Amino acid sequence: MRKSLLFSMITMLAAGIPAVAGAEVSRGAILASTCFSCHGTDGKSPGDMPSIYGVPAESLVKTLQDFKSGMRPATVMDRHAKGYSDDEIHEIADYLSKIK
Amino acid sequence: MNTLTRRRFMQWMGSGALTAISTRAALAQTGSGGKSGKHIVVVGGGFGGATCAKYLRRYDSTLEVTLIEKKPEFITCPASNWVLGGLRGMDKITHSYDKLQSRYGIKVVHDKVTAVDPAARKITLKDGAPIEYDRLVMSPGIDFQWNAIEGYDKAVSETIPHAYKAGPQTVLLRKQLEAMKDGGTVIISAPGNPFRCPPGPYERASMIAYYLKQHKPKSKVIILDTKDKFSKQGLFMEGWEKLYPGMIEWVAGSEGGKVEGVDVKGMTLVTQSGLVKHKGDVINIIPPQKAGWIAQESGLTNDQGWCPVNQKTFESTLHKDVYVIGDSSIAGAMPKSGHSANNQGKMCAAAIVTSLYDLPLPEPSHVNTCYSLLSDDYGITVAAVYHLKDDTIAGVEGAGGVSPSDAPAMTRKREAVYAGGWYDSITADSFG
Ligand SMILES: Cc1cc2nc3c(=O)[nH]c(=O)nc-3n(C[C@H](O)[C@H](O)[C@H](O)COP(=O)(O)OP(=O)(O)OC[C@H]3O[C@@H](n4cnc5c(N)ncnc54)[C@H](O)[C@@H]3O)c2cc1C
Numbered sequence: 001m002r003k004s005l006l007f008s009m010i011t012m013l014a015a016g017i018p019a020v021a022g023a024e025v026s027r028g029a030i031l032a033s034t035c036f037s038c039h040g041t042d043g044k045s046p047g048d049m050p051s052i053y054g055v056p057a058e059s060l061v062k063t064l065q066d067f068k069s070g071m072r073p074a075t076v077m078d079r080h081a082k083g084y085s086d087d088e089i090h091e092i093a094d095y096l097s098k099i100k
Numbered sequence: 101m102n103t104l105t106r107r108r109f110m111q112w113m114g115s116g117a118l119t120a121i122s123t124r125a126a127l128a129q130t131g132s133g134g135k136s137g138k139h140i141v142v143v144g145g146g147f148g149g150a151t152c153a154k155y156l157r158r159y160d161s162t163l164e165v166t167l168i169e170k171k172p173e174f175i176t177c178p179a180s181n182w183v184l185g186g187l188r189g190m191d192k193i194t195h196s197y198d199k200l201q202s203r204y205g206i207k208v209v210h211d212k213v214t215a216v217d218p219a220a221r222k223i224t225l226k227d228g229a230p231i232e233y234d235r236l237v238m239s240p241g242i243d244f245q246w247n248a249i250e251g252y253d254k255a256v257s258e259t260i261p262h263a264y265k266a267g268p269q270t271v272l273l274r275k276q277l278e279a280m281k282d283g284g285t286v287i288i289s290a291p292g293n294p295f296r297c298p299p300g301p302y303e304r305a306s307m308i309a310y311y312l313k314q315h316k317p318k319s320k321v322i323i324l325d326t327k328d329k330f331s332k333q334g335l336f337m338e339g340w341e342k343l344y345p346g347m348i349e350w351v352a353g354s355e356g357g358k359v360e361g362v363d364v365k366g367m368t369l370v371t372q373s374g375l376v377k378h379k380g381d382v383i384n385i386i387p388p389q390k391a392g393w394i395a396q397e398s399g400l401t402n403d404q405g406w407c408p409v410n411q412k413t414f415e416s417t418l419h420k421d422v423y424v425i426g427d428s429s430i431a432g433a434m435p436k437s438g439h440s441a442n443n444q445g446k447m448c449a450a451a452i453v454t455s456l457y458d459l460p461l462p463e464p465s466h467v468n469t470c471y472s473l474l475s476d477d478y479g480i481t482v483a484a485v486y487h488l489k490d491d492t493i494a495g496v497e498g499a500g501g502v503s504p505s506d507a508p509a510m511t512r513k514r515e516a517v518y519a520g521g522w523y524d525s526i527t528a529d530s531f532g
Pocket residue numbers: 143144145146147148149168169170171174176177178179180181211212213214239240241242263264265266296297300392393394425426427428436437438439440441469470471472
């Protein structure tokens with residue numbers, strides 16, 4: 001757990017992202033926090049929604065892009081994914097994949 | 101970053117030094133002279149307030165966060181229509197504040213806020229001593245415009261429920277439905293925009309029909325509406341036709357739907373300047389609304405009764421260092437929903453934390469998804485992604501929208517399952 005937090009803080013420092021005592025307040029964090037309403041805090045779903053925690057960044061990016069293009073069937077994620085640019089999809093995926 | 105530097109960084113951080121340094125540096129910048137934590141007071145432990153308190157502590161664990169909520173437990177409006185339909189019990193929609201205290205170190209005070217003094221940065225409580233704050237977040241939800249429908253006030257709501265704040269009102273309406281004879285008429289009066297949960301009255305009509313179809317199939321539901329159109333209208337009507345043919349009647353505002361008064365003894369609603377009277381066996385009046393009482397009291401509202409806020413930070417445009425989120429706030433295109441309030445709570449937490457440390461606030465982003473159940477296995481949604489456009493919160497073009505019409509039963513069933521999943525996730529994200 002410690003290790004990934006350290007890595008993410010290093011990345012944050014390198015990228016000049018504000019770090020305070022706690023979690024980062026980056027654009028990735030802001031975007032990803034909107035996922036938590038349906039998928040649970042940190043992407044850990046307590047019920048029937050799929051968890052999105054612990055998924056590698058590449059597969060999150062691919063899934064979101066496939067939702068966006070309509071390649072992957074969805075109930076509502078197709079309508080959500082269209083709301084994000086490719087850069088934003090990467091930011092979401094990077095942030096989510098680093099949560100431990 | 102090369103390996104050597106990285107290793108040194110890791111050694112540093114292993115000792116907790118880096119966290120301390122960045123915080124100290126930031127604190128020095130704000131001139132707070134090394135004081136370890138600021139005090140943020142959050143008023144209202146609903147979807148907005150609870151989420152904001154939790155994310156404030158997640159973003160900055162040195163903050164002291166006090167959440168003030170007048171009720172001992174939170175009973176959610178989301179899923180309260182499912183209680184009316186008989187799909188859930190009240191216990192399944194009741195949530196405790198324990199986890200916010202034990203997991204996130206939030207001080208939860210059960211008391212009623214009676215006044216806010218923005219100049220002195222102080223709030224007054226009904227029972228406890230006044231509390232000072234560095235920043236104040238208000239998420240007091242809605243209150244009703246009593247007597248906007250003539251004769252409908254708080255006292256009358258004890259016999260003709262609104263059931264638009266979940267709790268005893270939900271139980272009362274459910275009991276009235278249970279006591280109604282087969283062949284009875286249920287009338288729902290729906291308000292004009294803006295109001296809490298735009299699909300709420302129509303999900304309610306569906307859930308009532310779901311119950312009636314099983315137990316009192318000769319009964320009817322009439323919706324008398326102030327509006328001429330409503331959220332997910334096409335999908336609701338398609339579903340009603342399929343599931344409850346002939347059972348639900350909707351009367352548009354321009355066709356005489358706007359309720360003007362109530363005759364309590366006669367169990368009658370009056371429309372069209374008294375020309376038409378509708379008699380119901382069970383009546384549910386959802387009155388027009390305004391920001392929560394304490395927001396009005398504190399001078400945070402405009403002349404329409406809602407709170408104007410900075411669309412990026414949710415800071416009130418009327419009082420400095422006071423933030424308003426959730427149903428009380430005017431949040432651009434976002435509907436007044438628990439989902440919106442939850443998102444706004446996070447954004448507001450980020451805005452407060454970054455402002456305390458004089459750090460830049462990332463571009464805002466929000467999502468809303470409103471699930472509605474038409475039966476136990478028939479769900480529909482409306483969704484949107486929001487960003488800041490021309491200084492207001494606007495939907496991202498090309499994204500969002502409603503579930504497809506004429507979709508196969510399987511799709512409706514999936515959305516019904518996900519409605520339950522949504523509920524479990526959002527309540528966990530807000531309260532646990
Ligand atoms: C029937 C119905 C169904 C709904 N379904 C959904 C749904 O499926 N999905 C969805 O997203 N939304 C839904 N909603 C909407 C949702 O309930 C609200 O939008 C949401 O609760 C708003 O959050 P809030 O924090 O602004 O207010 P609330 O959640 O109402 O919280 C306000 C809190 O503040 C407290 N409070 C107020 N004044 C004071 C004071 N002076 N001192 C101390 N405490 C105070 C109150 O006790 C309350 O706990 C539904 C609403 C209804 C009525």
